[in-house]
Amino acid sequence: MQFSLFPKNITLFNKTRALEQQIDEFLDKVSQAGLVFSRAIEVYLVDGATDEFEAFLEQEEKIEGKGDSLRRTIELELYAQTLIPDLRGDVLRLLEDMDHLVNVYEGNLFRISIQQPEVPEQFHAGFLDLTRTVVTCVESVVLAARSFFRDMNAVRDHNAKVMFYETEADKIGTKLQRAIFGSSLPLEHKNHLRYFIERIDELANAAEDVADTLAIYAIKRRV
Amino acid sequence: MDLTIFILLGSGLFLGWSLGANDAANVFGTAVGTRMVRFGTAAAVCSIFVILGAVVSGAGASHTLGKLGSIDAIAGSFMAALAAAVTVYGMTRSGLPVSTSQAVVGAIIGWNLFSDAVTDTQALVKILLTWVACPVLAGLIAVPIFKLVEWVLGKARLHLLRLDAYTRLALIGAGAFGAYSLGANNIANVMGVFVPVSPFTDFALTERLTITSVQQLFLLGGVAIAVGVFTYSKRVMLTVGNDLMPMSPVTAWVVVVAHSIVLFLFASQGLEHFLTQTGLPAIPLVPVSSSQAVIGALIGLGLLRGGRNVRWGVLVQVGAGWVITPFCSAALCFVGLYFLQNVFDQQVHKPVRYELTPRVAVRLGEHGVPRPAYAELIGRSYESSGALLAAMTERQPLTGEQSRTAVRYAKKQPLEVSESKLTGYDFGRLSEAQRGALRQLAGQRYRYTWELAEALAALSPQWRPRPDIPSNRQFNKRLEVDLAYLARTFERRE
Structure with missing residues (x-):
């Protein structure tokens, strides 16, 4: 039996504040990963896998590394301080799902760097459009996740946007694939481009999955 | 002081222990069950505040129990407390939300029946009504508190972690209030039957602060409750925590606060005084069931959410408890008294004429x-x-x-205001004028308590009952308690 009533509670608010900041910082990393991804694709489409593109890839790796370490610290603290016992499992899964989004960003840039797909100019606009839509979709789920911590009622609004952009991304991806397979490119080239369209679209699907679980968590979080 | 007195007090301490083991879970169960508050913290806060509540505010509810039946021999009190404790234990084993209050009331009626003393129906009806009122009131109080909390939290938009930290502190605060109210309201159950036969005497700590014999008795009972909390309540807390309805920590807080307010309302002499002073009807001070207050609050919140989560079977169990508990306890007490008197040759009630x-x-x-x-x-x-x-x-x-x-x-009760008792006993609870009047009666003998009361009233207005209007009730009640104390002190054996 332990009787230390006060020492823990006095420091509790300081630790709580620090942990709140770490969670915010972690979600910032997910947003940043999207911005870097978006810029890297723009650069690749114009100039190919140049040094500038590789610099973006390196930046993405750093963001991913920092995000991982933040997530581990947060998870350890939540357990060590036995915080939010009723919602701890949900929060841990949310953080891991968000971390997965960063991994997908990073993984896609890696694949591009290794396989260097050749994107004919007539498809640049489609790829750019798809990229911006999935990044906006992920950004919306980041906002939904922030709301889960601070303003539960707003989760629903952000989730609605996630659903919208996910559908948009599907439409853009389908249209782009039709255009590619309707072109005179060799089949292996068409398949290569299709592979990347699917990989990029996967981001929107993953974001939608997170939004779905967030909606459940939000109901559980109700007072 | 006779050692057997402490052995006989043992059944009351057992009752206190079981109250601590079971009812502490109503106050801290969810907090500990959901790991929001550590058991050590909960047990320490609970024990301190139960004892404080019992000693500081315990007198009000025990007064009403005393009216129901005044057990006048300590062996009788022993059996009443034992019958109640055994009933509570048995009912708990069979999974019914049992109330110590109801068991004690049953035991007192059992004693009344055995000793052919009249049960005060007015006091009994008052007690029965509060049993029904207690869960209903808890539900009615829980709903607006919940709405208010929901509104405030919606506006405040606290971070999940901040809310968690505040909720922990709030649960400890509500638990402390709950434990205080539990001590104040339910100590009457544990030690109430021993009040008329208290083996202690008043002593003055300072000029103005006197620890009465009843408060010493309640302190002992409070300690027994605290021991129950530390030794046995942990497993009850961990299992009971979420038994009735899955609750978020904030909902748990609302339930504890509603429960505590109800117990406090039925125990606070200060509030009674305030209400009667302002001409409002006073809430009767009666020991009520802590478990049933929690059930009432939960059902109130369940109904607020459309009633789908409410397990209505629990209500039937509560209703069954109202009937079965007092009945069992009265029967046990009656049989136990018979054996105590005829087999063990103990005096279970005084031969009063x-x-x-x-x-x-x-x-x-x-x-x-x-x-x-x-x-x-x-x-x-x-x-x-x-x-x-x-x-x-x-x-x-x-x-x-x-x-x-x-x-x-x-009622014949020979009294003698003896010189030795006037100097040997502490009368710190009486006012200067009251003590002056009492001293003037040194050496007088009386056949009835009312004769002493009239003699004192003739000497000082401080001893005169005032007209029965709400604002005077507090004074008259106090006068009654003081006279009962004098009757015990100056009792003369013939």
Whole structure:
């Protein structure tokens, strides 16, 4: 039996504040990963896998590394301080799902760097459009996740946007694939481009999955 | 002081222990069950505040129990507390949300039946009504508190972690209030039956602060509750925590606060005083069931959410408890008293005589008891209040008030305001004027308590009952308690 009533509670608010900041910082990393991804694709489409593109890839790796370490610290603290016992499992899964989004960003840039797909100019606009839509979709789920911590009622609004952009991304991806397979490119080239369209679209699907679980968590979080 | 007294107090301490083991879970169960508050913290806060509540505010509810039946021999108190404790244990084993209050009331009635003492129906009805009122009130209080909390949290938009930290502190705060209210309200159950036979005497700590014999008794009971909390409540907390309805920590807080407010309302003399001063109807001070207050609050919140989560079977169990608990406890007490008296040769009630002397008859006439009820009986004496009233009502039916008057005036209780007791005992609880009047009566002997009361009233206005209007009730009640204390102190054995 332990009787230390006060020492823990006095420091509790300081630790709580620090942990709140770490969670915010972690979600910032997910947003940043999207911005870097978006810029890297723009650069690749114009100039190919140049040094500038590789610099973006390196930046993405750093963001991913920092995000991982933040997530581990947060998870350890939540357990060590036995915080939010009723919602701890949900929060841990949310953080891991968000971390997965960063991994997908990073993984896609890696694949591009290794396989260097050749994107004919007539498809640049489609790829750019798809990229911006999935990044906006992920950004919306980041906002939904922030709301889960601070303003539960707003989760629903952000989730609605996630659903919208996910559908948009599907439409853009389908249209782009039709255009590619309707072109005179060799089949292996068409398949290569299709592979990347699917990989990029996967981001929107993953974001939608997170939004779905967030909606459940939000109901559980109700007072 | 006789050692057997402490052995006999043992059953009360056992009852206190079981109260601590079970009812502490109502206050801290969800907090500990959901790991929001550590058991050590919960147990420490709970113990401290239970003891504080018992000693500081415990007197109010025990007064009402005392009216129901005043057990006048310590072996009788022992059996009443034992019967209640065994009933609580048995009911808990069979999974019913049992109430210590109901078991104790049953035991007192069992004693009344055994000793042929009249049960004060007015006090009994008052107690029965509060049993129903307690869960209903808890539900009615929980709903607006919940709505308010929901609104405030919606506006405040606290971070999940900040909310978590605040909720922990709030749960500890509500738990402390809950434990205080539990101690104040339910100590009457644990030690109430021992109040008339308290082996302790008052002593003054300072000029103004006196620890009364009753407070010492309540301190002992409070410690027994605390021991129950530390030794056994952990497993109850961990299992009971989410038993009734899955709750978020904030909902748990609302339930604990509603429960605590209800227990506090039924225990606070300060609030009673305030209400009567402002001319509002006072809430009766009665020991109520902590478990049923929690159930009431939960059902209130369940209904607020459309009633789908409410397990209505629990209500049936509560209703069954209202009937079965007192009945079992009364039967056990009755049988136990029979064995204690006839097999173990213990005195379980004092042989009190009720006499209808001409002097008593005059008083009865003055207080509105119809003459045909006692005119033929003057000169006779009876072995119990039951026998007295049976004889009187045979001749003329009496109202409840008239019955109480007859019993009060006919009860023979020889008293002597002896010099040695006047100097040997501590009368710090009395005012200067009251003590002055008492000293003037040194050496006097009385046959009835009311004679002493009248003699004191003639000497000082501080001893005179005031007209029965709400603002005077507090004073009159206090006067009653003081006179009962004098009657115990100056009792003369013949």
